Amino acid sequence: MSDKKSYYITTPIYYVNDVPHIGHAYTTLACDVLARFKRLDGYDVMFLTGTDEHGQKVEKSAEKAGVAPLEFCDRVSARFQDLAQAMNFSNDQFIRTTEERHKISAQHLWNRIKENGFIYEDNYAGWYSVRDEAFYGEDELTEGEGGSKLAPTGAPVEWVEEPSYFFKLSAFQDKLLEVYENHPDFVLPKSRLNEVKSFVAGGLQDLSISRTTFNWGVPVPDADGHIMYVWIDALTNYLTAVDYPNENSEKFQKFWPANVHMVGKDILRFHAVYWPAFLLAADLPLPDRIFAHGWWTNEGQKISKSLGNVIDPFELIDTYTLDSVRFFLLREVPFGNDGDFSRTSFVNRCNSDLSNGFGNFAQRSLSMIFKNCDGKIPTPGALSAEDKALLTGIEDVLPQVRELMDKQAFNKAFDAIWSQVAAADVYISAQEPWKLRKTDPARMETVLYVCAEAVRMLAILMQPIMPESIDKLLGQMNIDNRGFDQLTDAHRIKPGADLPKPEGVFPRFEHATDEA
């Protein structure tokens, strides 16, 4: 491992009871783009995703399927690994909570918190829903058919009474509020931080963190029959992946604490309240940032299994090509907001930004070079003010994008890049190399050189979001060095380099003609 700066980013681990859908793809995509960006920007990156495989629900699902729990997990976890493959995710690890290393890690964390006096044994009594894996207060319940009790979610609940270990969450209220106060970017977007603050300010109750009614999980150390309950097990994966409990390991030293835990807004509380409390209780440093992103609707409608409008990422890729999907998901909506997935806006966005925008600029530039410069990158003369303005405009975009990416403002970052695509189109229109061909071939070569250079730099900037397409494009241009350190005039594209007949890399999409 080098002494480069480090960047550790995580997705939540996905619950194996679920089938991969657009939401999973979205969360991991955001992390993938950040991970790729940081690698290109010279960081050592640890990008982690994986599956959460414990719990009563999994145990029951396995039973229903007639297989052992682990076999069930193997099967479903594989679907998430397939998704990572299909989406071209560049995760460095895929962790599973059923791994032995994780058991060791979770138990060690437990012991450490216990030694510090934040775990105690008591009895738990209350209404519990297996389906939701959550406890409910009496006043939250509604009356169902035949007098049965139902959770607010409509799930059946049962009265549960059992011994349980508790985490002294209540002891961390002030410390947590202090964290939020001193690190205003600890939770983004800001509106989510406000929610978290008010939740914590409203008072914290101790958490039941073990169960005795099922077996599929990490056993509580020295406590027969107790299994760690949900979050303390799951969240610890972020530590496991960097070698915890071996705090002296190179990985741990380099990557902990994490820079960003990416989460969906539904699990923000666990990451922004429970997780830092666990870490504080174990004397471990806190991550820099929890980012809670929004949800997608489908053609304006809330997505739900019962409505049958779940968006299948595999199908999407099939229909629209991978990089278009990647691009749309992060370009269309301010990250953090909810967004609507509509076929019309998808086609509009991809056609105008990719096919008509960057794709067309690249194609017209390279094509003119191919036809008019012997299939080689031309040799430029002295650069005019316009030439320089375009190139420095693109160079200047990197620091802007860097800053925006550090705030997970994907949509603004791409905005900044695409404003330079527009500048490039304005440039070529003004320079009119197709006229220069007859009037001033030398100047034409300079203009086309500048265009090729613009394509090179823009493409390098776009790698994180569309790795496959850009790889093809840069491949056509024979550009081998693709890091962000190449975005200076010291690394201009080489005159005389071969340029084969260019092929467009961004397909144009047709609007669906009619609703079915």
Next chain:
RNA sequence: GGCUCCUUAGCUCAGUUGGUUAGAGCGGUGGAAUCAUAAUCCAUGUGUCCCCAGUUCGAAUCUGGGAGGAGCCA
């Protein structure tokens, strides 16, 4: 029920600590060009800045009230 946030052009949204003619992208309309994936470029917006009242020399921007919507909590 409590708390927080939102409501700006046809659509999606920007609008910094209140200050001159309120912006962008997309779409629409007109024109130019023809190298390019019929792509591109130029021009083009008389918007009740949700409503009402107030503070101020001056408010989309602050205060109060109201309407509609969202989120978190109970």
